[in-house]
Amino acid sequence: MRIEQTELADVLLLVPQPFHDARGFFTRTFDAEAFDERLGAPGAAAAFVQDSQSRSARGVIRGMHGRSGRGEAKLVRCAHGAVHDVLVDIRPSSPTFGAQQAFRLDDKDxxxxxxxxxxxxxxxxLTATADVCYRIDRPHDPAEDIGVAYDDPDLGIAWPLTVTQISARDAAAGSWEQLLRTVWRRPASR
Structure with a gap:
């Protein structure tokens, strides 16, 4: 498994090396030793405590979600189908604060x-159905949920398809400006 740095500070792209044959394929989806070595933190992989999976139909958007407090680390992969995955750095002290990057996650690569x-x-x-798997490093606490509207003009995320459905929670999400003012107590500017 190769592990690459992305454009966003501290975000890593994990690139498995699948083996294909007449039966189908086999791939290692996670390697704790390689992960710990890349992070320079022995035992970091052991911090993951909860696995979840979602299934979405083509055009569905889930997001933009985050956590306040000490946040949460996560591993995200698409086990079936394909998704357009977007990250936005909301760490005020980060050199990529406010920056975003999109990734295609799928069951091919x-x-x-x-x-x-x-x-x-x-x-x-992006496909008729897409299953996304998440591995997080601490139990979910709904009191720390934060979100920004998927169509917030200040973020200007370029979603590739017409949106077919979002949850009531995502429809009620606030703006980037509200996040800056209320969660980080900063003036609204990227």
């Missing part, structure tokens, strides 16, 4: 992301 604490995350399903 098997790429997945290590997302450190302090990012908004969202995705849009």
């Amino acid at each position: 098997f790429h997945h992301l290590y997302v450190p604490p302090g990012f908004l995350h969202g995705f849009q399903a």
